[in-house]
């Protein structure tokens with residue numbers, strides 16, 4: 001399959017969240033433009049005889065990671081491999097005793113707007129993770145040594161009515177992966193990334209030495225729009241039969257005192273209790289800077305929403321600005337995810353941003369363990385046809 005066939009390209013630079021097919025669209029989000037054209041960040045996966053990315057493919061992927069902070073490796077998994085990954089995820093999602101992730105949005109998790117849960121370290125899950133790690137060794141190995149821990153193996157599902165996450169950075173010093181085990185449509189909420197906002201050595205000297213200040217200004221402006229979008233959407237959901245709110249859901253998402261970084265929670269916004277976005281982030285100096293430099297931010301930072309096809313694997317540096325959008329369809333959006341440390345991580349810092357399954361905590365895995373483990377065997381097309 002050619003690169004152009006595999007391209008995730010959609011209509012370029014479309015306004016965020018078109019009104020069409022989106023009953024909870026908030027026109028106040030219209031100022032934040034997000035491109036759906038990810039072709040500049042894609043590398044078609046080509047494998048050598050050993051089933052690993054070729055040297056040329058690794059070089060291309062590393063150049064993307066260095067320049068933009070992310071890469072989309074298209075066609076990395078066959079349909080059968082993606083199906084096997086989805087089956088593993090579904091087993092966990094169907095388990096009433098699954099280990100829910102503590103980060104992201106616990107309120108969305110509670111009201112089944114999202115279902116972020118870690119996967120147990122079963123032979124099959126380890127085999128699927130090993131297959132990905134071995135195939136991607138040339139890229140991941142450039143960042144993560146063999147003794148670095150696997151921080152989390154998880155599944156991320158979002159449902160209709162979820163909140164749009166605020167634009168944020170994950171704990172630094174980690175390489176994270178999303179594997180698309182089925183096609184993801186833009187309306188289902190593929191991940192939004194802000195390419196070039198990763199924090200490598202010397203990055204702060206870009207844009208006349210103002211790079212980090214400008215990135216933060218951009219983040220605050222985007223998050224103000226996301227805040228309004230989430231609030232307006234929730235307000236409309238009160239009268240909607242399509243995504244009816246559960247008893248207490250509106251109160252919990254808008255006025256709860258519980259920790260939750262990604263809800264349009266007015267109480268925590270006003271009292272400055274949300275570290276991602278609160279009134280504290282909109283002081284007079286910030287407002288003045290936004291007035292003065294707001295237009296320039298659009299030229300400097302151009303967010304892109306990845307809506308990957310089945311078999312695509314996204315790798316990104318955890319210090320890249322990104323967000324998980326809301327799912328605006330009735331079809332659940334699912335990703336397989338895995339994160340591997342690049343450096344020593346303090347346990348508290350680790351557990352703030354990642355949710356390892358109890359079986360992973362009891363029996364830790366390193367990147368080297370995954371490279372040495374037996375990869376999951378999936379039926380090849382000929383075998384599948386015969387069987």
Ligand SMILES: [Fe+2]
Nearest residue numbers: 168169170322
């Ligand atoms: Fe994140």
